Amino acid sequence: AITRNFSSSAPQIAIKTVTVVGGGLMGSGIAQVAAQAGQNVTLVDLRPELLDKAQKSIQNNLTRVGKKMYKDDASKVEHFVNDSFNRIKVSTQIEDGVNADLIIEAIVEKLDVKQELFNKLDQLAPEHTILATNTSSISINEIGAGIKRKDRYGGLHFFNPVPVMRLLEVIKGEGISDSTYQTMMEWGKSIGKTCITCKDTPGFVVNRLLGPYSAEALRMYERGDASKEDIDIGMKLGGGYPMGPFELADYTGLDTNKFALQVMYEKTENPVFKPIPLLNRMVAEGKLGIKTGEGFYKYK
Ligand code: CAA
Numbered sequence: 001a002i003t004r005n006f007s008s009s010a011p012q013i014a015i016k017t018v019t020v021v022g023g024g025l026m027g028s029g030i031a032q033v034a035a036q037a038g039q040n041v042t043l044v045d046l047r048p049e050l051l052d053k054a055q056k057s058i059q060n061n062l063t064r065v066g067k068k069m070y071k072d073d074a075s076k077v078e079h080f081v082n083d084s085f086n087r088i089k090v091s092t093q094i095e096d097g098v099n100a101d102l103i104i105e106a107i108v109e110k111l112d113v114k115q116e117l118f119n120k121l122d123q124l125a126p127e128h129t130i131l132a133t134n135t136s137s138i139s140i141n142e143i144g145a146g147i148k149r150k151d152r153y154g155g156l157h158f159f160n161p162v163p164v165m166r167l168l169e170v171i172k173g174e175g176i177s178d179s180t181y182q183t184m185m186e187w188g189k190s191i192g193k194t195c196i197t198c199k200d201t202p203g204f205v206v207n208r209l210l211g212p213y214s215a216e217a218l219r220m221y222e223r224g225d226a227s228k229e230d231i232d233i234g235m236k237l238g239g240g241y242p243m244g245p246f247e248l249a250d251y252t253g254l255d256t257n258k259f260a261l262q263v264m265y266e267k268t269e270n271p272v273f274k275p276i277p278l279l280n281r282m283v284a285e286g287k288l289g290i291k292t293g294e295g296f297y298k299y300k
């Protein structure tokens with residue numbers, strides 16, 4: 001549906017239907033916040049068991065949100081949860097999700113796999129559909145290199161946990177039109193996020209700044225300057241962060257951390273992003289953080 005014109009020539013569309021491809025940690029959160037805001041959502045993943053897992057986690061997190069909104073009113077909570085949950089259809093077939101106003105990709109962080117998906121989406125989706133990637137460290141221009149609709153493409157970078165973190169980074173690709181950019185900003189607001197804008201640069205705003213912070217914390221610990229526990233306490237009580245750098249690394253995943261640093265180092269050659277032997281060793285040993293039961297701390 002066409003609602004209003006912004007400064008550019010192309011009309012801006014109101015997003016009513018959203019498809020999220022990839023039903024993991026981020027994709028399930030994105031599906032949840034869109035459904036909570038009254039939008040119809042299709043969540044696509046390759047494996048049915050991952051869709052089951054996503055649905056369970058969405059139901060739990062909706063209940064958390066509902067309890068916060070409606071306190072002790074159990075029937076209102078139940079109504080909110082069911083209403084939002086029922087707006088999310090799930091499928092293992094991408095074809096079931098292409099008829100949407102906005103398609104957000106939240107699959108594995110691999111350039112070639114993302115490119116293949118976008119090329120397919122570009123062919124299958126209707127003319128007006130906007131395509132977006134939630135990549136945390138890959139260049140969005142590289143991901144979208146093969147698509148034709150470069151004016152209807154950009155980055156929508158969410159933060160973990162999606163239902164709680166209030167920020168959305170809107171990343172401008174080289175061909176993005178004014179109306180697509182405005183639609184993305186409006187959509188972010190419609191799901192309750194505060195949007196900031198960044199060019200397609202390594203790490204965008206938040207990861208570009210979190211990278212050197214987290215890398216220096218690791219080096220500090222590696223050098224034996226302070227214990228990881230004390231560094232964490234220091235940044236929580238002295239820096240005002242909700243988690244210390246080691247707790248955050250375990251939460252985000254050490255593999256994700258390593259990959260993000262690697263990409264930023266390759267693209268910027270800034271020595272602050274240089275590989276960190278301790279991080280590489282832990283990733284090689286499979287100590288990836290909360291998801292494997294052990295990272296800098298143990299979780300079993
Ligand atoms: N869904 C819904 N609500 C959730 C939730 C979820 N998945 N996880 C936590 N919450 C809610 C809780 O219900 C709770 O609500 P109330 O305060 O109203 O009771 C609130 O969030 C706080 O949760 P907890 O009490 O369980 O725990 P906490 O106080 O330790 O907070 C946290 C948890 C929100 C994760 C907080 O520690 C935090 O903000 N940590 C930093 C996270 C961060 O920096 N994320 C960004 C990482 S970088 C990134 O994501 C980008 C990338 O590309 C890698």
Ligand code: NAD
Nearest residue numbers: 022023024025026027045046106107108109135136158160
């Ligand atoms: P995840 O591993 O939890 O989920 C990825 C999901 O995508 C899996 O369920 C997998 O089955 C599915 N998948 C893989 N290839 C697919 C395909 N071709 N079609 C459909 N589904 C497919 O990963 P995640 O942590 O949710 O990350 C997803 C994306 O979000 C990545 O690009 C990551 O960089 C980005 N991101 C992650 C975080 C974070 O903190 N984890 C934060 C911001 C952005």
